[in-house]
Amino acid sequence: MGDLITADTPGLLAVAFLVGIVIGLTGMGGGALMTPALIFLGIPPTAAVANDLVAAAVNKSVGAAVHYKHGSPNLRLAMWLILGSVPTAFAGAWIIAATGEPEDQQAFVKKAIGVALLLAASTLTMRIYLEMRRGDYTDDGRPDPAVRPLPTFLVGALGGLLVGLTSVGSGSLIMISLLLLYPTLSARRLVGTDLVQAIPLVLSAAISHVMVSGMDWAILLPLIIGGSPGTFLGARLAGFVSQSILRRGIAIVLALTGLGLLKVPPVWVGIIGAAMAILGPVVWGLIKHAHGRRAFIHVPIGRREPKPSPVTVPPDEDLR
Template sequence: MGEVVALLVVAFGVGIVIGLTGMGGGALMTPALIFLGVPPTAAVANDLVAASVNKTVGAAVHWRSGSPNLRLAAWLTAGSVPFAFAGAFIIDAYGASGDPQAFLKVAIGVALLLTAGLYTVRMYLNMSRRVRVDPRAADPVVRPVPTLLVGAVGGLLVGITSVGSGSLIMVCLLLLYPTLAARRLVGTDLVQAIPLVVAASVSHIIVSGIDWDVLLPLVLGGAPGTYLGARLSSVVPQSVTRRGIATVLTLTGLAMLQVPPVWVGIIGAGLVVLGPVVWGLVRRAALSRDGSRRGRAGAGSRRTP
């Protein structure tokens, strides 16, 4: 009973974070399950199945509003689904010659550090593009080959670790399609994430099955948590929350890689103390550039006869 309560509490807490920030739960839920004693293979499998339910709800909302770029989502899906489906079989093949649990811990640790870095990049790109993207502008032309490659790399990462669908792919989309409006960007990412996560979860069910004692608390605790987080998103400072998540992901990734606790603590203290200072300087520089750009644009329009 105690384990079920712990899973409900963790799922509820992760759901709040998802509702507040829109960040995918794999980067938070999978390591949380491992720290609760769930084997890494079971943690990945059950988290993927729960994510396939939660992402479907979010994608349905965006589908009804007409925000996704369906052609872009189709190219991403074509690249991601085969590689996501292969994830569980890659883990199973490794298990024939090594320890799949140890392999997954290392893979998840690396994925978390990558996610933390990409999440920081995503915050910077969102901040710097805020004044440049016209939401009424036409969608950019889809670039099939790089889009397929983004889907393939993201699908493989999700298929093995359950981490990456809301971080790696989103950042790559920001870089490939900087003029795509934020609403359509989020909608496209959510729509392509459904077949991606479903393919990964199906392969994990085939290879290792699911544990209903773990899965049900994830769904029952995560749904109300996500709803509450969404309600709180208008009153909780997003910048503070997101910087905190990047710090947590970094420290969790280091712990997964078995970095000595002393060094994890030192790095954590450095991120907490120096992180806000560095981010403030970066933000000030970005806003200064935007102000200069708008000033030049205004001067040019005044000189135009």
């Protein structure tokens, strides 16, 4: 029992619970937040990826169970994603093992995670913009768009490889690709489809990492024990939190963490972070204004930002 409870256990429980809340709230952010957090707690990068993947297989199932009945997944679309992602996700651990000695593997994974976090921050920012631009397509009985097998398969393959190498990508790269490929698919069905395909993807990556490098129960158990209730709580609170503000904050955190893992000098990371925090809301407000939305609006907790009226408003009418 003493081997399972270590000095790192309280920190692992707290990090897993907080990251679990984010997963439940947004359906993303698991590997993108958990893996670098484990590295900063002193866990070797390869062990962080392996144990995070195993824990994610459990925690994502909890989130999927809560969201599933509301998600209405497109199973044919999910099938093509799974066909592409499962084999490449399984190959991730073997690719890492082929990079050389353990020290070389740690350095490779750390750089790969840094690049993946910057990619995740970029795709998340694009996702926020596209969702704002297109509005929230509701499931009003309209037929789903025709599935495009080859592009969907390739998206799954690339996303699976990224997850297999870094545990980052199942909720960022794949989701933004779905938004670009199927812009008329409702947000509800997008989330449901992403949740369905993510479970076999993460399971495949987790199995390969356990086969290659094993797992550490002293790390894994706190991630599951802390992450599962956090994910459940986040999923239940999802309707009461502004998704836009939360995702913009996550994008900033991912970008700064990626820069840190790529060994960008801390001074520059601080300068970039301050610029993003100060100028980010201003730029976002200008973008919203350019698309006919109020640039700055207070949305009370429990309510969503109002959508633009489908009725054309005369230019001289005061919007209140």
